[in-house]
Amino acid sequence: ARRAHNLRAQPTHLVGRAGELKLASQVLLRDEVRLVTFTGPAGTGKTRLALAMAESLLQIFPEGVYFVDLAHTEDPALVTATIAETLGVRETRDHPLLERLQEVLVDRQVLLVLDNFEHILAAADQVADLLAVCAELKILVTSRAPLRLRWEHVFPIFPLPLPGRGAAADVARVVESPAVQLFVERAQAAEPAFALTEQNADTVAEVCVRLDGLPLAIELAAARTRLLPPQALLARLRNRLDVLVEGARDLPERQRTLREAIRYSYDLLSADEQTLFSELAIFASGCTVDAAAAVMSEQLAKVGATPILDGLESLVNNSLLQREQLPGGEVRFRMLETIRDYAHEQLVNSGRVTDLRDSWIEYLLQLANRSRQALLGREQSAALETLDREHDNLRAALRWCLDSKxxxxxxxxxxxxxxxxxxxxxxxxxxxxxAELLALPTGKARTAVRASALTAAGNLAYNQGDDAAAETLQQEGLAIWRELGDPRGTAASLATLGALAYRRGDCERATALLEESLLVKRERQDKWGIAAALHHLGEVALEQGHFSAARARYWTSAIAGASPWCSRVWLRWRMRAGTPLARCG
Structure with a gap:
C-alpha cells in the first residue's frame, strides 16, 4: 500500500549533511522525544534538511509524514487551521477544529514537519496542546528561533564545514569540504564545463570562506559561474549582498537573494533589537557583553532599550548572533560576515555610525592601554589572550584611522x-x-603622540634586527621627548639607543646612554625599566670582560622584581655556568 505523506520530490540532493541527518533522526526517534526544532541563521538549509529527514523516516511513520509550510501563515491563530488543511481535516458543527485534529491524530504514528515557525512563535502553545493529547505524534519544526516549550529539543543547524587551513593548494583536500562540494555541484549545474582544478581550488575555497559556508549564499554564488570565473567572483564578493541575488524562480521569494533572507529575520525583531543588531556590526570580530555595553549603551539608552544582555540573548535566539563560550567562563558574541554586512547597511542608514565608531575606538584604546601595562607583569598571559581575541577589531580600528586620516x-x-x-x-x-600612520600629514606634529609611536616603531625595528631603521626612529623620538621635557619618554628612547650601541660594539656609548636612562628610571621608580636597563648594562659589562660588574648588574636587575626580566636573568646565569662570570668572586 502507498504510504501516507505529502512530500514532494526535491530538485537537488542534500550535500554535506549526512552527519546531521543521522544524529537528528536518532534524537527524534528516542521514545522520550516528541518535538525537535531545527534552528539556525537564514540560508543554513534547515528546510532542506528537514525534508530529507522526513523522507528518510517514511517507513518509521506508516500512518503519515506531512510537511506543513507556515511561511505564508501570518496570524498565529491560524496555525492549527493550516495543519488541519494539510491533513484534510475539517471542523464540524459539534467539534471545533483543534478538537477534530486531536481526534484524528490521537493514536496515530504521524510525523508533522512544521516549516518556517519563527514569525508565529505565539502559536507554540497550539503545538504543545497537540503533543499533550496525541501520544504517538512527533513534530519536527524549522525556525530561526526556538519555540521555548518544555517538549522541545533544539537542534542547531550550522553552516557547512569549510576547507581546513593549509588545504587551499591541494585540490584533494579542498574538495573534502562540504561547502566546496556544494559550490562545485551547483556551479556545474549552471556551467557544465566548470571543474575544480589546481588553478582555481584556492579561489573556490576562499569564496566559500567569504560566504561563511552558508548553503544559500554558496548556491547563489555558484550560479554566477555562468558569467564569472572564480577569481572574478571572489573580487566581487567585497559587496556580497549585491552579488548574491537572482536565485532560482522556484525558491520562495525571501530566499532568492541573501539580503532578503536576512531581512526576513531582521523584520521579526523589535525596534530596540534592530538597533542593537545594527550597532553590533561595528565590531569586526565579535565582542563580549562588557564591550557591547561600553560601546553601545549610550546609543541604546536614547531609544529606551532593554538591557544589553537581554538584547544579545534575543539575537542569539533569532540566529542572528552566535554565542561562543571562552575559557574562564567569559562569553563572546559574533556575527557571520554575511549577516554583519546586512547589519552594517542598517547602521549606515541609521546615521549613527560616526558616534558609534568614536565610542568603539575609545573602548579599544582603553583596552590596549590596560593590556600594555598588564604585559609587563604577572597578568601577561591573560592580557595576551584578550588582545589575541580582539586583534581583528584592533586591526579594523587601525585601518579606519588610516583611511580617515x-x-x-x-x-x-x-x-x-x-x-x-x-x-x-x-x-x-x-x-x-x-609607518603608515606616522606618514600621515596629520601625524607630523612633534607631539608626545608622535614620539610614543616613533619609540614603539624603533623598538620593533630593533627586535627585528633592523638596526639602521631603529636608530633613525629612536633618534627622532628622543629629540621630541627632549623638546617636550618628558623624562619617561627620554629614558625609553635612551635605553633602546644604548642597546643599539652595544650591538654595534660601541660599549662606551652604550654604557653612557644606558646609565642616563637608568638614572631617569630610578627617579621615576620604574621597576620594570630599572630591571631592563640593568640587564642591558650587564650585557655591556660582560662584553667588556668586567665579570664582577656584569654579575652585580644581572642580579640587581633580578632584585628589581620585574618578572619578565627575572626569568631571563636566571636563564642567562644558568647558561653562563662554567664561565668567568659564574666563577668570579
Missing amino acids: DAERGLKLAAALWRFWYVRGFFTEGRTWL
Whole structure:
C-alpha cells in the first residue's frame, strides 16, 4: 500500500549533511522525544534538511509524514487551521477544529514537519496542546528561533564545514569540504564545463570562506559561474549582498537573494533589537557583553532599550548572533560576515555610525592601554589572550584611522600595541601600521603622540634586527621627548639607543646612554625599566670582560622584581655556568 505523506520530490540532493541527518533522526526517534526544532541563521538549509529527514523516516511513520509550510501563515491563530488543511481535516458543527485534529491524530504514528515557525512563535502553545493529547505524534519544526516549550529539543543547524587551513593548494583536500562540494555541484549545474582544478581550488575555497559556508549564499554564488570565473567572483564578493541575488524562480521569494533572507529575520525583531543588531556590526570580530555595553549603551539608552544582555540573548535566539563560550567562563558574541554586512547597511542608514565608531575606538584604546601595562607583569598571559581575541577589531580600528586620516588616535592605538606585536612576533605588521600612520600629514606634529609611536616603531625595528631603521626612529623620538621635557619618554628612547650601541660594539656609548636612562628610571621608580636597563648594562659589562660588574648588574636587575626580566636573568646565569662570570668572586 502507498504510504501516507505529502512530500514532494526535491530538485537537488542534500550535500554535506549526512552527519546531521543521522544524529537528528536518532534524537527524534528516542521514545522520550516528541518535538525537535531545527534552528539556525537564514540560508543554513534547515528546510532542506528537514525534508530529507522526513523522507528518510517514511517507513518509521506508516500512518503519515506531512510537511506543513507556515511561511505564508501570518496570524498565529491560524496555525492549527493550516495543519488541519494539510491533513484534510475539517471542523464540524459539534467539534471545533483543534478538537477534530486531536481526534484524528490521537493514536496515530504521524510525523508533522512544521516549516518556517519563527514569525508565529505565539502559536507554540497550539503545538504543545497537540503533543499533550496525541501520544504517538512527533513534530519536527524549522525556525530561526526556538519555540521555548518544555517538549522541545533544539537542534542547531550550522553552516557547512569549510576547507581546513593549509588545504587551499591541494585540490584533494579542498574538495573534502562540504561547502566546496556544494559550490562545485551547483556551479556545474549552471556551467557544465566548470571543474575544480589546481588553478582555481584556492579561489573556490576562499569564496566559500567569504560566504561563511552558508548553503544559500554558496548556491547563489555558484550560479554566477555562468558569467564569472572564480577569481572574478571572489573580487566581487567585497559587496556580497549585491552579488548574491537572482536565485532560482522556484525558491520562495525571501530566499532568492541573501539580503532578503536576512531581512526576513531582521523584520521579526523589535525596534530596540534592530538597533542593537545594527550597532553590533561595528565590531569586526565579535565582542563580549562588557564591550557591547561600553560601546553601545549610550546609543541604546536614547531609544529606551532593554538591557544589553537581554538584547544579545534575543539575537542569539533569532540566529542572528552566535554565542561562543571562552575559557574562564567569559562569553563572546559574533556575527557571520554575511549577516554583519546586512547589519552594517542598517547602521549606515541609521546615521549613527560616526558616534558609534568614536565610542568603539575609545573602548579599544582603553583596552590596549590596560593590556600594555598588564604585559609587563604577572597578568601577561591573560592580557595576551584578550588582545589575541580582539586583534581583528584592533586591526579594523587601525585601518579606519588610516583611511580617515585620523593620525592621533591611530598612533595612540598602535603605540599601545607594540609590546603585543613584539611578544607575538608580529614585527612586520606592527611596523607597517606605525609607518603608515606616522606618514600621515596629520601625524607630523612633534607631539608626545608622535614620539610614543616613533619609540614603539624603533623598538620593533630593533627586535627585528633592523638596526639602521631603529636608530633613525629612536633618534627622532628622543629629540621630541627632549623638546617636550618628558623624562619617561627620554629614558625609553635612551635605553633602546644604548642597546643599539652595544650591538654595534660601541660599549662606551652604550654604557653612557644606558646609565642616563637608568638614572631617569630610578627617579621615576620604574621597576620594570630599572630591571631592563640593568640587564642591558650587564650585557655591556660582560662584553667588556668586567665579570664582577656584569654579575652585580644581572642580579640587581633580578632584585628589581620585574618578572619578565627575572626569568631571563636566571636563564642567562644558568647558561653562563662554567664561565668567568659564574666563577668570579
